[in-house]
Every structure is written in C-alpha cells, then in structure tokens.
Amino acid sequence: MTEVKPLVLDVDGTFLKTDMPLETFWAGLGRDPVATLGALVRNFRRPERLKAELAAIAPLRTDLLPVNPEIADLALRSRMAGREVVFASASDRSLVERLAAEYGLSEEVFxxxxxxxxxxxxxxxALVAAFGERGFDYAGDAAVDIPVWERAENALVVGRVPSARALTAQGQNVxxxxxxxxxxALIRALRPHHWVKNLLLLLAMIVSLRFDLATLVPILWGIVALSAAASAIYIVNDLLDLEADRLxxxxCRRPFAxxxxxxxxxxxxxxxxxxxxxxxxxxxxxxxxxxxxxxMILSLAYSxxxxxxxxxxxxxxxxLYTIRVIAGAAAxxxxVSIYALIFLLPVFVTLGCVKRLTELTLTTDDQPLPGRGYGRQDRGDLLNVAGLGTVGALLVFFLFSISEQGRVLYPATWVLWLSMLPMWLWLVRMVxxxxxxxxDYDPIVFAMRDKLGLAILMVTLGLMFQAAGLWGKWFGA
Incomplete structure (x- = not known):
C-alpha cells in the first residue's frame, strides 16, 4: 500500500488571508507602542527574535484571523481522507501551534x-529532514516558497506568483x-465616501463671506490633500483595530479585518x-x-x-472636525472669526456624541463597544452632552449676532436670528x-447624503446670506 504523503501548508497568505507577524506588530502598536517599537529597534536584523517578542507583547486571537476558504476546505478534505495536514510557517511557533490546535491539524508544526x-x-x-525528498506536498503563496516547492512532490501555488512558472519548466507538478x-478592495479601504467630510474646508469661505476663485481653488486642492491624509490615517486606524473590527x-467586513x-x-x-x-x-x-x-498627528494619537x-x-x-475648517482658512x-470656531466646536461635540449614540443603539448587547470606552448605559449621558452642545452652539451664534463683527458682516440681525430656528431643528434632528x-456610523457622511437635512441646511444658509445682504448684491434683489 502506498504511503499517503502529508500536506504541508504555509500559514501567512496561504491558510490565512493575513500575515501573523504583521498582525502582532499592529496589535502591539495598539496595546504597548513603546515596547513594540523598542522590540523593532532591538531586533531589526533578527526577524526570528522580533517575531517572538511581538507575539509575547500582543498575543493574537488566532480564532478571529481570516481564513482562505479554498485552503481551509482542502485541509478539511485531506484530514477526512486520513491525510496528515501540517503547518510550516515563518511565524512564531506559539501562534502556529495555537492555530493548528484550533483547526484540528497536526500537533507537529514547523x-x-x-x-x-x-x-x-x-x-x-526542515521539511526534507522530517519527510524526505519529495516526501510531501506544499502549499505557499510567495516567491520565497520556491525552494520548498522545488523539493516537494506537488507544488500548490496560492494566488499569482509569476516566478513560480519556472517550476513547470523544471518538470515540477504545479x-x-x-x-x-x-x-x-484597497480603494474601499481608503473609504472614499468619507472624503465628503473634507467639504468642511469650504466653511472657511462661507463664514468669511469670501466667494472668489482665488480663495476657492487652493481650498479645493486642500480638500484633495486632506482626503489623502485622511485615507492614510484610516488605513492606520483599521490596522490598529483589526481585532476590535473582527468582533x-x-x-468585520472591512478589507483588512x-x-x-x-x-x-x-x-x-x-x-x-x-x-x-x-x-x-x-x-x-x-x-x-x-x-x-x-x-495627522492628532488623528494618529486618536487611533x-x-x-x-x-x-x-x-x-x-x-x-478633528474643527481643524478641517481651520485647514480651509489656511489653504x-x-x-475665520473666533466666534465661528467657538460656535462650530460645540456643534462638532454634538455630532461626536451622535456618532457614539448611533453605535450604541445599533449594538446587539450590553457589552462595551470593542475598542471604545462606552456601553449602552452611557446613552443617556451622551444625549445630555449632545443637548448641551446644541444649546452652547446656539448661544455662541446669538452672541456673535450682536457683536460688532457680527453686525458688520450680517447687518440684518433679525434675519440672522431667524436662521437659528432651522439650525436648531437640524441639530435636534441629528441627535x-x-x-x-x-x-450610519459617521454623522458628517450621513449629513452629506440626508436630503431633508441638506434642505434644512440650505434654508439656514439662505437666511444667513440674506442677513449679509448677499442675495441683493448677487441678483440685485
């Protein structure tokens, strides 16, 4: 009877749709950035030691790691056929052994x-010493696996590895x-739908009543720059939040998670x-x-x-919302009036509370939000702070309307007071x-798509422009 040769599986990028050393690096940055960066500096030229230290700093929930379904199915069918399935990975042994135990694979790991x-x-x-020349089949996903494929009975190539084509010319069964x-999927990870938040840069034009191309063009380029910066930070945020996102x-459907x-x-x-x-x-x-x-610094600190x-x-x-307005002014x-910034800050505090309220309302249990400091019991407090933010914003707006600067910019003060009604309605509706x-999970993104809310905002702006006398200036009315 012919002996069945073991099936040897690489882990990172093959059995798993992720990379455990990089997973531990980002998990370590989230849990203990000083220790993680220290381990990186000490062991930059010793990857085997670095992997061991990172695995100790940030033990992974290996049960949450995404699995390649085709390879997992192959492993299951091989086991049911009585074939030994073995992991061979450059990841740290502690993680590989735990992963093998969770999926019922061989206790012997490399x-x-x-x-x-x-x-x-x-x-x-190592594999030839254990199983002999041509004594195993091997599944891998990268050019670094070529030396292993060359000495295996069958080379199982996962994904596109152009350099592996030479194996067929050598007579290897691929x-x-x-x-x-x-x-x-990468574009989705950049969250382009969140770029609409950078339209907040245009508020600098609106509150300063500066409507000309010399102001608009650099602000538009500023929106592009800040969108690139935001996408870069979204990537970091997602990489730091891998475990929380998977829970x-x-x-859990985000591209990296x-x-x-x-x-x-x-x-x-x-x-x-x-x-x-x-x-x-x-x-x-x-x-x-x-x-x-x-x-970018504040966003990284936030992440x-x-x-x-x-x-x-x-x-x-x-x-971060307020900084966008300042960025528009700088570009x-x-x-921008200090009154405008003081007014916008409580507005954005309100919207920050709305973001957390939405998440807590949509959660399915009373456990704290993964990676956050809130539970459902905090909804009342968040509602109260949102209410205070709304009142604070309207109070600052009123004080601005009766200030010297406000009277100069908006001579029709009573019309400016009238604009506070739809402004209040919009804030209360958002809360x-x-x-x-x-x-959804971001109130600014929601606001940019909310037709009724946009209509209320347009009424507010229309009244503000009327108070400033812009309609008459533009249309002679």
Missing amino acids: ASDGEIDLKGPTKAE VELPGGWSPA HPTK SGEVPIAVGMAAFAVLGLLALGLAAAINWAFFGVVVLY LKLKRMRWVDVATLSA GGVA MLGWNGKQ
Whole structure:
C-alpha cells in the first residue's frame, strides 16, 4: 500500500488571508507602542527574535484571523481522507501551534522559534529532514516558497506568483489555487465616501463671506490633500483595530479585518498617501502644511490611544472636525472669526456624541463597544452632552449676532436670528436620529447624503446670506 504523503501548508497568505507577524506588530502598536517599537529597534536584523517578542507583547486571537476558504476546505478534505495536514510557517511557533490546535491539524508544526527564521531554504531543509525528498506536498503563496516547492512532490501555488512558472519548466507538478487581492478592495479601504467630510474646508469661505476663485481653488486642492491624509490615517486606524473590527457585526467586513487586502499592501498605501498629502500641502502654503501635520498627528494619537478613552474621544473628534475648517482658512488665506470656531466646536461635540449614540443603539448587547470606552448605559449621558452642545452652539451664534463683527458682516440681525430656528431643528434632528439608530456610523457622511437635512441646511444658509445682504448684491434683489 502506498504511503499517503502529508500536506504541508504555509500559514501567512496561504491558510490565512493575513500575515501573523504583521498582525502582532499592529496589535502591539495598539496595546504597548513603546515596547513594540523598542522590540523593532532591538531586533531589526533578527526577524526570528522580533517575531517572538511581538507575539509575547500582543498575543493574537488566532480564532478571529481570516481564513482562505479554498485552503481551509482542502485541509478539511485531506484530514477526512486520513491525510496528515501540517503547518510550516515563518511565524512564531506559539501562534502556529495555537492555530493548528484550533483547526484540528497536526500537533507537529514547523515554525520560527526565536532562534531560527523558518522561511525559504531553511524551511525546505526542515521539511526534507522530517519527510524526505519529495516526501510531501506544499502549499505557499510567495516567491520565497520556491525552494520548498522545488523539493516537494506537488507544488500548490496560492494566488499569482509569476516566478513560480519556472517550476513547470523544471518538470515540477504545479497546482494553482485561488488567492490574492483586488485593487477595488484597497480603494474601499481608503473609504472614499468619507472624503465628503473634507467639504468642511469650504466653511472657511462661507463664514468669511469670501466667494472668489482665488480663495476657492487652493481650498479645493486642500480638500484633495486632506482626503489623502485622511485615507492614510484610516488605513492606520483599521490596522490598529483589526481585532476590535473582527468582533463588530459590520466592521468585520472591512478589507483588512476580513483579509481582502494584505496588511503589507495597506502599509505601502499609507506611505504613498501620506507623502502625497504632505507634498500637496507644502505646495499650497506652509500654514496649510502645518495644519495637515497637526491633523495627522492628532488623528494618529486618536487611533493609538484617544479613541479608547471615554469622553476624550468625543472631544478629539470635534477637534478633528474643527481643524478641517481651520485647514480651509489656511489653504484659502482667509480669516475665520473666533466666534465661528467657538460656535462650530460645540456643534462638532454634538455630532461626536451622535456618532457614539448611533453605535450604541445599533449594538446587539450590553457589552462595551470593542475598542471604545462606552456601553449602552452611557446613552443617556451622551444625549445630555449632545443637548448641551446644541444649546452652547446656539448661544455662541446669538452672541456673535450682536457683536460688532457680527453686525458688520450680517447687518440684518433679525434675519440672522431667524436662521437659528432651522439650525436648531437640524441639530435636534441629528441627535434624535442617532438616538434611534437611524444613521450610519459617521454623522458628517450621513449629513452629506440626508436630503431633508441638506434642505434644512440650505434654508439656514439662505437666511444667513440674506442677513449679509448677499442675495441683493448677487441678483440685485
């Protein structure tokens, strides 16, 4: 009877649709950034030691890691046929052993152990020593696996590995299996629908009543730059939130959490977008460059720590919204009244509370939100703070209307007071929609698509323009 040869599976990018060393790096940055960066510096030239230290700093929930369904099905069918299925990975042994146990695969695993980095020729030698030349089939997904495929009975190539075509010319039996990622999934990871939030830069034009191309054009370029910066930070945020997203009912479908896009691709996209954002910002002017740098630093701090701190996260969200308005002023070279900024801040505090209210309303249990400091018991407090933000915004707006600057910009004060009614209605409506869970997870994005809300905002702006005498100036009415 012919002995059945074992099926050996690479883990990262083959059995899993992710990379465990990179998973531990980003999990470590989220849990203990100092220790993680210290391990990286100490072991930059010793990857096997780095992997062991990262695995100790941030133990992964291996049961949550996304699995390649075709390879998982192959492993299951092989086991049912009585064939031994073995993991051979360059990831740390502690993680590989746990993964093998969770999926009922062989207890014998081949992995990096802090002393040996098991990849390429090293992995090939270890497998040949255990199973003999041509004594196993091997599934992998990268050019580094070629030395292993060359010494296996059958080479199972997952995804597109152009350099593996030489194996067929050498007489090796090659089986191609589905794998890889699509550019469309990467674009989705950039969250282009969130770029509409950067239309807040246009508020600088509106509140300063500066409607000319010399102001508009640099602001439009500023929107492009800040959109690139925002997408770069969204990538970092998603990579830091992998475990929390996988525990979330809808965020688990995000490209990095689901494994649709490799972490390494996301890191490269982050670098390109960050450089694009800073380059464009510098080309506009140095004041705008400084605001973009501030935005990126605060956003990174939010992703690393601040979003996990109760109430601090709402304050940071409102600050990030306000910075967009300041960025518009810097790009367009316009002066924004301090009253306008003081008015906008409580508005954005209200919207930050709405964001958390929506998430808590849509959650299915009483457990705290993954990666956040809130539970359903906080809904009442968030509603109260949102109410205070609404009242505060209207009070500041009223004080501005009777100030010297307000009377100069908006001579028809009573019309400006009239605009407070639809303004109040819009804010109250946003709060109640969040309370009832009838928004998506970002109130600014929702507001840009909400037809009734947009109509209310247009009425508000129309009354403000009337108070400023703009309709008569533009149309002679």
